[in-house]
Amino acid sequence: MIEPRKTFAIISHPDAGKTTLTEKLLYFGGAIHEAGMVKSRKSARQATSDWMEIERQRGISVTSSVMQFSYSGYHINILDTPGHQDFSEDTYRTLTAADSAVMLIDAAKGVEPQTIKLFEVCRMRNIPIFTFINKMDREARDPLSLLEELEEVLGIRSCPMNWPIGSGMDFQGVYDRNKKNVELFKRHEQNSRRILPVFQDEQSDGEVHSIIGESLFEKLAEDVDLLDIAGDPFDKEKVDKGELTPVFFGSALTNFGVQSFLEYFLELAPAPGPRMSDKGLIEPDHSKFSGFIFKIQANMNPAHRDRIAFLRICSGTFSRGMTVQQVRTGKKIKLSQPQQFLAQERNIVEDAHPGDIIGLFDPGTFVIGDTLCEGNTGFTFGGIPHFSPEIFARVRTKDAMKHKQFHKGVEQLTEEGAVQLFTSTGPGAENSIIGVVGQLQLEVFQYRLRNEYGVEVEIQPLGYELARWIKGNKKPDELNLIQYGGSLLVKDREERPVVLLENEFAERWAKEKNPDVEFVSTSYD
Known part of the structure; x- marks a missing residue:
């Protein structure tokens, strides 16, 4: 049972x-x-x-x-x-x-x-x-x-x-x-x-x-x-x-x-319920296994520099070693070392059921929001939101010889969702812009680059407070935006156009000058 x-x-x-x-x-x-x-x-x-x-x-x-x-016949998953x-x-x-x-x-x-x-x-x-x-x-x-x-x-x-x-x-x-x-x-x-x-x-x-x-x-x-x-x-x-x-x-x-x-x-408290997908509700008792990645964490074990993707099981039964479809890429993936956690302690799990959270070894295969399904069912669960950061900064490595480690660290921390990464036009690391919610998040980003990737970085604060994803038929370079630092046109890591704005006044100005474009504060993976 x-x-x-x-x-x-x-x-x-x-x-x-x-x-x-x-x-x-x-x-x-x-x-x-x-x-x-x-x-x-x-x-x-x-x-x-x-x-x-x-x-x-x-x-x-x-x-x-x-x-x-x-406890008392229940299997409990706490998300602290x-x-x-x-x-x-x-x-x-x-x-x-x-x-x-x-x-x-x-x-x-x-x-x-x-x-x-x-x-x-x-x-x-x-x-x-x-x-x-x-x-x-x-x-x-x-x-x-x-x-x-x-x-x-x-x-x-x-x-x-x-x-x-x-x-x-x-x-x-x-x-x-x-x-x-x-x-x-x-x-x-x-x-x-x-x-x-x-x-x-x-x-x-x-x-x-x-x-x-x-x-x-x-x-x-x-x-x-x-x-x-x-x-x-x-x-x-x-x-x-x-x-x-x-x-x-x-x-x-x-x-x-x-x-x-x-x-x-x-x-x-409720038991695991149905989850909305692009093909409708998926019930927990659906015969086929399905789940989605809601978190990625690198370097949980610093000695091994590993990376774990956390999967919420939504339907069916998970069995160790099963092969599933990664819907985003269409690839087949064998899940051979699923783990369950008590913080840093881990145990290999042989099977799991709807509501359970398991950790999957991730060699760089998964992204937040990925849907995994058994067979070729091909449905996708709803996206996981990214909200507008409130602090923006250019970031580059202090040591030109550590560009590789720098890019790997920024990429992995971005995939985890530790920061949001934006890129302005033109080549080079100096065009990497990170967005965070608060100053402490920026300090943790610096700390982890130094301690997990051996990279010291320079961070140049930018005077923007808002990020707005652009929806509409206009090309980004056709937008009428405040010049002289009032806004900056960038792309997120999915190549979607985003405008960084100094303040709410700049946002109101942009909306008035571009009535056929929607500026939204949330994006979804």
């Missing part, structure tokens, strides 16, 4: 506790044997999902990680994504492989800017979102105001599955609205679960009352009555459409509430 699959991404603003939550889920799933503090710059330990040296140095996640484990906004495009691509998302929110800070951006990507795909409000054992905002913010800022209704009893130093635990019991919080006793019934009879109420105190007990009773009368009821259909988010409160760092959240999530 095939285990039920749950494939989800975790999204959050930086420092909300995303990597901590990921490790605790792995801990409860038995994938790791120690759960403690992670991402501490003062600690010699590092998060299981943060394997890059630069991640360990800075205490941040700058690339997506894929982790698999089993970068929290830092400079790496949001990697998160956007990863979300295309997820069937649902867990949105992590800091109880003291509420909905933050990066959370808003990532939520909008989830909304574009209408994927179900489950919310975990973290750090309740620290000073926190009023839980009702947090729910109100979800609706006002994100435009999504919420249904609390549990409810906090106090916060900060007064945090006593959570009330499970479905099971009608209280899970008590013990600040210095991680991993111990004490669960008591409440609101069922005088004896149960009296025991809980004596533990949490009269004030908090009365407040809990009032809040529960208010939620029952005025709150949104749980509606599985609305959850599946991304219109209603189940909300859970807890503290990932102390393990509190994580196990109960995991158990509810596995019960409620």
Whole structure:
């Protein structure tokens, strides 16, 4: 029997506790044997999902990680994504492989800017979102105001599955609205679960009352009555459409509430569903294997300079050694060394099923967005988006003798999606222009060229803020564009025309002067 699959991404603003939550889920799933503090710059330990040296140095996640484990009869695929906004495009691509998302929110800070951006990507795909409000054992905002913010800022209704009893130093635990019991919080006793019934009879109420105190007990009773009368009821259909988010409160760092959240999530989150292709919906139980490449990562093992393409399986059964068609090229490819991951640790996998994520050795064959199919079915899954970068720079090698390594490094990092590459007219490396979302992404690009390819580069910032792909019948050289630095006509790595623009004023000017041309901020592979 095939285990039920749950494939989800975790999204959050930086420092909300995303990597901590990921490790605790792995801990409860038995994938790791120690759960403690992670991402501490003062600690010699590092998060299981943060394997890059630069991640360990800075205490941040700058690339997506894929982790698999089993729990209570389920096979779980976690897509841990970068929290830092400079790496949001990697998160956007990863979300295309997820069937649902867990949105992590800091109880003291509420909905933050990066959370808003990532939520909008989830909304574009209408994927179900489950919310975990973290750090309740620290000073926190009023839980009702947090729910109100979800609706006002994100435009999504919420249904609390549990409810906090106090916060900060007064945090006593959570009330499970479905099971009608209280899970008590013990600040210095991680991993111990004490669960008591409440609101069922005088004896149960009296025991809980004596533990949490009269004030908090009365407040809990009032809040529960208010939620029952005025709150949104749980509606599985609305959850599946991304219109209603189940909300859970807890503290990932102390393990509190994580196990109960995991158990509810596995019960409620969707199994792998159909995927849209150019030939219509492809159901998971389709007899033929199919999947798509959503991520490429070079040098996961620096000693071997390897390159891994991450494949989301959409239908059929994958078997080690099977031959598939790469739809983009029409070539037949034998997949002989499929791997599954726990961050940097790998295991050869013999078979896999819809919802699973596997890594394929990539000698330079695959690109992001590739569809792989069994037989000659020939359909293609929808493209993976590239969004407009916000920082642009010319890049060239400092050492003329290292042009080969330079071009290989830039090409591979571009294929990974670590940067976007544009080329201006004329030959030579000095015409290579990279685009990134943020400054830190540029620093990581430099770091990886130096440490993985042995190339020092010079980066010359350019004064552009927008990239717009050009659609229309006009040839690029027929466009009426602002001269003297207001815009620059380039091509992306697929040879599609793109105009780089100084600011929104330059974009408005270009649109007015070229009414028969469409300027779009997103392209698809």
